[in-house]
Amino acid sequence: MFTEMIQPRFSETDALGHINNTVVAVWFEACRTPIFQIFSPELDLQRWPLIVASIAIDFKAQLHYGDEVEVRSWISRIGNSSFEVTQQAWQQGHCCAEGRAALVRFDYQSQKAMPLSSEQRAALEQHNQ
Amino acid sequence: MFTEMIQPRFSETDALGHINNTVVAVWFEACRTPIFQIFSPELDLQRWPLIVASIAIDFKAQLHYGDEVEVRSWISRIGNSSFEVTQQAWQQGHCCAEGRAALVRFDYQSQKAMPLSSEQRAALEQHNQ
Amino acid sequence: MFTEMIQPRFSETDALGHINNTVVAVWFEACRTPIFQIFSPELDLQRWPLIVASIAIDFKAQLHYGDEVEVRSWISRIGNSSFEVTQQAWQQGHCCAEGRAALVRFDYQSQKAMPLSSEQRAALEQHNQ
Amino acid sequence: MFTEMIQPRFSETDALGHINNTVVAVWFEACRTPIFQIFSPELDLQRWPLIVASIAIDFKAQLHYGDEVEVRSWISRIGNSSFEVTQQAWQQGHCCAEGRAALVRFDYQSQKAMPLSSEQRAALEQHNQ
Numbered sequence: 352m353f354t355e356m357i358q359p360r361f362s363e364t365d366a367l368g369h370i371n372n373t374v375v376a377v378w379f380e381a382c383r384t385p386i387f388q389i390f391s392p393e394l395d396l397q398r399w400p401l402i403v404a405s406i407a408i409d410f411k412a413q414l415h416y417g418d419e420v421e422v423r424s425w426i427s428r429i430g431n432s433s434f435e436v437t438q439q440a441w442q443q444g445h446c447c448a449e450g451r452a453a454l455v456r457f458d459y460q461s462q463k464a465m466p467l468s469s470e471q472r473a474a475l476e477q478h479n480q
Numbered sequence: 481m482f483t484e485m486i487q488p489r490f491s492e493t494d495a496l497g498h499i500n501n502t503v504v505a506v507w508f509e510a511c512r513t514p515i516f517q518i519f520s521p522e523l524d525l526q527r528w529p530l531i532v533a534s535i536a537i538d539f540k541a542q543l544h545y546g547d548e549v550e551v552r553s554w555i556s557r558i559g560n561s562s563f564e565v566t567q568q569a570w571q572q573g574h575c576c577a578e579g580r581a582a583l584v585r586f587d588y589q590s591q592k593a594m595p596l597s598s599e600q601r602a603a604l605e606q607h608n609q
Numbered sequence: 610m611f612t613e614m615i616q617p618r619f620s621e622t623d624a625l626g627h628i629n630n631t632v633v634a635v636w637f638e639a640c641r642t643p644i645f646q647i648f649s650p651e652l653d654l655q656r657w658p659l660i661v662a663s664i665a666i667d668f669k670a671q672l673h674y675g676d677e678v679e680v681r682s683w684i685s686r687i688g689n690s691s692f693e694v695t696q697q698a699w700q701q702g703h704c705c706a707e708g709r710a711a712l713v714r715f716d717y718q719s720q721k722a723m724p725l726s727s728e729q730r731a732a733l734e735q736h737n738q
Numbered sequence: 739m740f741t742e743m744i745q746p747r748f749s750e751t752d753a754l755g756h757i758n759n760t761v762v763a764v765w766f767e768a769c770r771t772p773i774f775q776i777f778s779p780e781l782d783l784q785r786w787p788l789i790v791a792s793i794a795i796d797f798k799a800q801l802h803y804g805d806e807v808e809v810r811s812w813i814s815r816i817g818n819s820s821f822e823v824t825q826q827a828w829q830q831g832h833c834c835a836e837g838r839a840a841l842v843r844f845d846y847q848s849q850k851a852m853p854l855s856s857e858q859r860a861a862l863e864q865h866n867q
Contacts, residue, residue, distance in 0.1 A: 355745075360768035362629045366525040366622035366674060367588065368783055372532045373509055373620045376502040381747035394804040396495040396755055403501045407536035416624060417781040459496065484616075489639035491758045495751035495803060497654055502749045510618035523675040525626055545753065546652040624783040625846065630790045631763040638760055654753040661759045665794035717754065 352480060355382040357420040357440075370414035375448045376406060379438045382422040383452065386436060389474045390456070402457035404433060408450035418442055426475045432456050432464040434475055481609060484511040486549040486569075499543035504577045505535060508567045511551040512581065515565060518603045519585070531586035533562060537579035543571055555604045561585050561593040563604055610738060613640040615678040615698075628672035633706045634664060637696045640680040641710065644694060647732045648714070660715035662691060666708035672700055684733045690714050690722040692733055739867060742769040744807040744827075757801040762835045763793060766825045769809040770839065773823060776861045777843070789844035791820060795837035801829055813862045819843050819851040821862055 357378050365371035380403075390400040414420060421441040428435035433455040440448040456465045467475070486507050494500035509532075519529040543549060550570040557564035562584040569577040585594045596604070615636050623629035638661075648658040672678060679699040686693035691713040698706040714723045725733070744765050752758035767790075777787040801807060808828040815822035820842040827835040843852045854862070 358742075358768070358771070360764065361771070361774070362623060362631045362764050362767055364624035364783070365620060366624070366626045367528055368624045371509075371620045372535065373502065373505040376505045376535075377747065377749050380500075380502055380749055381745070384745070384748070387748070396751070396803065399496055403539055405536065405538045406501065406505075407534065409534045410532055416783065487613075487639070487642070489635065490642070490645070491635050491638055491752060491760045493654070493753035494749060495753070495755045497753045500749045506618065506620050509620055510616070513616070513619070516619070525622070525674065545654065625786055629767075630793065631760065631767055634760040634763045634793075638758075657754055661797055663794065663796045664759065664763075665792065667792045668790055 352478060353382065353385045353424040355385075355422045355424070357381070357422055359414065359416045359418070359420060361416060364416050368415075370416065372408070372410055375408055375410070375414070375440060375450065378420070378422055378440060379406070379408070379424075379450050379452065382424050382438060383436060383454075386424065386426075386454075386478070389471060399459060400456055401454050404453040404455050406450060406452045408448055410448050412445050412447040414440060414442055414447045420447075426479045427451065429467070429472060429475050429479075432466050434467070481607060482511065482514045482553040484514075484551045484553070486510070486551055488543065488545045488547070488549060490545060493545050497544075499545065501537070501539055504537055504539070504543070504569060504579065507549070507551055507569060508535070508537070508553075508579050508581065511553050511567060512565060512583075515553065515555075515583075515607075518600060528588060529585055530583050533582040533584050535579060535581045537577055539577050541574050541576040543569060543576045547571055549576075555608045556580065558596070558601060558604050558608075561595050563596070610736060611640065611643045611682040613643075613680045613682070615639070615680055617672065617674045617676070617678060619674060622674050626673075628674065630666070630668055633666055633668070633672070633698060633708065636678070636680055636698060637664070637666070637682075637708050637710065640682050640696060641694060641712075644682065644684075644712075644736075647729060657717060658714055659712050662711040662713050664708060664710045666706055668706050670703050670705040672698060672705045676700055678705075684737045685709065687725070687730060687733050687737075690724050692725070739865060740769065740772045740811040742772075742809045742811070744768070744809055746801065746803045746805070746807060748803060751803050755802075757803065759795070759797055762795055762797070762801070762827060762837065765807070765809055765827060766793070766795070766811075766837050766839065769811050769825060770823060770841075773811065773813075773841075773865075776858060786846060787843055788841050791840040791842050793837060793839045795835055797835050799832050799834040801827060801834045805829055807834075813866045814838065816854070816859060816862050816866075819853050821854070
C-alpha cells in the first residue's frame with residue numbers, strides 16, 4: 352500500500368463548505384505518482400507509459416478544509432495490459448471516499464495497449480494490499 | 481436530454497497533450513446545472529438540495545484542446561431519494577467519455593437524505609433520454 | 610476587443626459562497642485563446658509560440674455561481690518580443706475583476722524569446738481596445 | 739517566513755509539459771493557510787476574516803512535474819486594513835515564480851473592510867522576512 356498525505360486547499364472547497372467532489376479525482380491521480388514510477392522511475396513525460404481507462408469514486412462522508420487527508424492506494428486487480436488501483440481518502444479516522452481507477456499500459460506513439468512486462472507485474476503484486 | 485457546449489481550456493490539458501482525465505469530472509458536474517435547477521430554480525447555495533453519492537467515468541478516446549465539446553446529460557435511473565445522471569462528452573463526432581453520477585436529495589441541516597417529491601420525480605422523468 | 614462568455618461552474622465556488630479568486634486566472638487564460646490563434650491559427654501544441662511572463666489580477670467585486678460572466682480582452686501594450694493583454698470579467702453589469710498578462714513570443718526548442726513579426730504586430734494592433 | 743512543500747500533480751501540467759501558470763496561483767493560496775490561521779486559528783469558514791484584493795505573479799523559470807516545490811511566504815507590507823504577502827516557488831534551487839497577494843481584513847456580513855487589530859499586526863510583523 353502506498354500512503355500519501357494531502358493538505359486540502361482553500362480553493363478545493365466549494366460553496367457547500369466542504370471539499371468539492373471533483374477534487375477527490377485530482378487527489379487520487381496525484382497519489383498514483385508512486386505507481387507511475389513503477390513504469391517510469393524518472394516520470395519521463397516524453398515516453399509516458401500509461402493511460403486511464405476509467406475512474407469511479409464513492410463518496411461516503413464530507414471532506415473538509417483544515418485537516419490533513421491520508422490517501423491509501425493499492426493494486427486491486429492485475430490483468431494482461433491493465434490493472435486497477437483502489438484508493439481511499441481518510442480524514443480524522445474516517446474513510447470519506449473510495450475510488451477505483453483502471454490503468455492500461457499504453458504506447459502513445461502507436462496508440463496501442465501493451466501487455467504488462469513480468470517485472471511490472473511483479474512490482475504491482477508487491478502492492479496488492 | 482440536456483446539451484451543453486464546453487470550450488476546452490488550455491489549463492485543462494496535461495503533459496500528454498490532451499485534456500486531463502480529471503477535467504471530465506469537472507465538465508460533467510458543470511453540465512448538471514440544469515438538473516440542479518429542477519431542485520433549486522434559483523441555484524440557491526444557502527439551501528442546496530443535493531449531494532453526490534458516486535461518480536464513474538469511462539474514457540473512450542482522448543479529448544483535445546481546440547475543438548468544442550458537447551456534453552449530453554440525461555436521467556438514467558430514478559430511485560426513492562436518489563437518481564442517476566448519465567453523461568457523454570462528444571468531440572468531432574466521437575463519444576470520448578461517458579459517466580454516471582448518483583445524486584441524492586439531501587438536507588444539509590439535518591444531514592439526511594430526503595425522498596424525491598412527486599414534482600421532482602415528474603421533472604426528472606421528462607429527461608430520461 | 611475579444612468577448613467570451615463563461616458559465617461559472619459549481620466546482621469553481623469556494624467555501625465563502627463565491628467564485629474562488631484563483632479561478633479568474635483560469636478564465637482569463639481560457640479567454641486568451643483567440644489571441645493564441647493570432648500566433649497559431651491551428652492552436653498547434655507541438656509548436657506553441659508563447660510563454661506567460663507575468664499575470665496580475667485586481668478583484669473588485671465578488672463573482673457568483675448562477676449568472677454568466679463576460680470576459681473582455683484587448684491588447685494594452687506591444688513591445689519588441691512581448692505584449693500585454695488586459696482582461697475584465699463582467700457579471701450582471703459590474704466589472705468584478707480586471708487583470709493583465711504579459712506574454713512573450715517564445716521558441717520552446719531554443720528556450721529563447723523571439724521578436725514579434727510585423728504581421729503579428731499588425732494583428733495585435735487591431736485589438737488594442 | 740513560512741515554508742510549505744508542494745508535490746506537483748500530474749493534472750497540474752499542461753500540454754507544454756510544464757506546470758500550468760494558473761496552478762501557481764493555487765499553490766500560493768494553499769500556502770497562505772498559516773497566514774489565515776493568524777486571523778482564524780480554527781480556519782472557521784463560517785466567519786472567514788479575509789478577502790483577496792489582488793494577486794500578481796512573475797514567472798521566472800518553468801516548473802515541472804516530478805520534483806518537490808518549496809513555497810516561501812512572508813509579509814511584505816502592513817497597511818491599515820490590508821497587508822501584502824510575497825511568495826516564491828523554488829524548485830531544484832531555482833526561484834521559478836514570485837508573487838504578491840494583497841489581503842484585506844473583511845467582515846463578510848457587513849461586506850466591509852476592518853482595521854487590523856494590534857494583535858494581528860504584531861503577529862504579521864513576526865513574519866516580515
